[in-house]
Amino acid sequence: MPSPDPSFLPADMYPLQSPPPQRTKRRQVKNACTNCQKACKKCDDARPCLRCVKYGIQEACVSSQRKERKRGVKRGPYKKRGPKDHPSAFQPDSSCRQETHLPQPMPIASAAPPFLPSYLPVGLPATFYAPHHPSKNGGAPPLPLYHPYFLSQMPPHPLQAPHNGQDDVDPNHPPQPGPYYSAALVAQFSPSLYPQYAVPRPDQQPLPQNIHYAFFPPAKQLSYHDNNHADHGA
DNA sequence: AACATCGGACACTCAAAGGC
DNA sequence: CCTTTGAGTGTCCGATGTTA
Ligand SMILES: [Zn+2]
Ligand SMILES: [Zn+2]
Numbered sequence A: 001m002p003s004p005d006p007s008f009l010p011a012d013m014y015p016l017q018s019p020p021p022q023r024t025k026r027r028q029v030k031n032a033c034t035n036c037q038k039a040c041k042k043c044d045d046a047r048p049c050l051r052c053v054k055y056g057i058q059e060a061c062v063s064s065q066r067k068e069r070k071r072g073v074k075r076g077p078y079k080k081r082g083p084k085d086h087p088s089a090f091q092p093d094s095s096c097r098q099e100t101h102l103p104q105p106m107p108i109a110s111a112a113p114p115f116l117p118s119y120l121p122v123g124l125p126a127t128f129y130a131p132h133h134p135s136k137n138g139g140a141p142p143l144p145l146y147h148p149y150f151l152s153q154m155p156p157h158p159l160q161a162p163h164n165g166q167d168d169v170d171p172n173h174p175p176q177p178g179p180y181y182s183a184a185l186v187a188q189f190s191p192s193l194y195p196q197y198a199v200p201r202p203d204q205q206p207l208p209q210n211i212h213y214a215f216f217p218p219a220k221q222l223s224y225h226d227n228n229h230a231d232h233g234a
Numbered sequence B: 001a002a003c004a005t006c007g008g009a010c011a012c013t014c015a016a017a018g019g020c
Numbered sequence C: 001c002c003t004t005t006g007a008g009t010g011t012c013c014g015a016t017g018t019t020a
Helices: A034-039 A050-055
Strands: A119-123 A149-151 A198-200 A211-216
Touching: A034 A050
Parallel strands: none
Antiparallel strands: A119 A211, A149 A198
């Protein structure tokens, strides 16, 4: 196998050292959704996660429950760290070996209304295409550039059961402030068609003019075999 | 060729052990 | 108390099998 080019790291992998990216560390989400967990596939912090959106099962995208850690386990005396004592990896209990029957590998584009072409603006920074989280704890700096709209949730699937006409806010299930997908990522859900799902970006920064739109998904990247290198702009 | 499955490497959590 | 340690538990990479 040829040596992997560190400059082609997935968006979720980051170099430990800034200048010489000689070693990367895999980043994990705190809680994968149950679907990704069963499939042993990469999840993300957004709900629904991108993978569930891809499969059109965003309503079934719920975070998995973590088991409570056992208490009172005796450990014995510690040994001082040796020069090269690498801990052996533990064997998981195969929680992801269960049947993983997803409906279909439904590409995002096919989830769009049939009359709506799927375009993705090109020539924008990679961050443009990433899901946006509205400041969970007030720590994340704003993205440098946005599409003027974000979709707070995925619009209803056109083929799924319609939810009672005008969608009023259910007092029992108020809209989650939750993740905001860049409208570019789900560009087929036009804000003009789904205004109730789109919210303008906080700082009103306008979209640059002369944005070019390309078909989404691009050629074969959406195979999304989790080699999502779809962000390496050239 | 594209997609699904899953073995196992790797990452992370956090209570016990140890030191001050 | 605080820090260190490392077992326990979780995520998901990537090899392999299956299907179209
Ligand atoms: Zn997921
Ligand atoms: Zn999901």
